[in-house]
Amino acid sequence: MDSFGGAVNNEKHLKMSTAITCSACAASCCQLEVLLMGDDDVPRYLTREDRWGGTVMRRLDDGWCAALDRETRLCTIYQRRPGVCRDYEMGVGDCLVEFVRL
Numbered sequence: 001m002d003s004f005g006g007a008v009n010n011e012k013h014l015k016m017s018t019a020i021t022c023s024a025c026a027a028s029c030c031q032l033e034v035l036l037m038g039d040d041d042v043p044r045y046l047t048r049e050d051r052w053g054g055t056v057m058r059r060l061d062d063g064w065c066a067a068l069d070r071e072t073r074l075c076t077i078y079q080r081r082p083g084v085c086r087d088y089e090m091g092v093g094d095c096l097v098e099f100v101r102l
């Protein structure tokens with residue numbers, strides 16, 4: 001079973017984590033739903049209302065967030081990116097799943 005549990009796999013996990021960087025990634029996590037919070041200050045044209053009345057980052061037909069530069073794979077609103085994006089940690093947790101997804 002390929003899991004990150006146990007001492008041996010913890011070592012594997014560590015090696016994988018250190019190899020994972022955003023510059024080596026297809027910005028996989030920018031295909032996830034990003035729910036905006038009260039303090040977020042994102043240009044409105046990049047957002048939409050979800051079915052529950054919340055505000056989320058708008059995604060285009062290709063699945064990526066509308067704020068992502070398609071060529072550089074960089075966030076075009078980095079200084080104003082939502083809290084969810086600020087809190088998303090590279091190399092751990094969900095990132096490990098997203099990094100290998102694309």
Ligand code: SF4
Nearest residue numbers: 021022025029095098
């Ligand atoms: S999935 Fe991880 S490595 Fe890829 S862009 Fe997001 S934080 Fe960076």
Ligand code: SF4
Nearest residue numbers: 030065067068075085
């Ligand atoms: S706001 Fe920026 S960091 Fe957040 S999902 Fe969109 S492109 Fe990615």
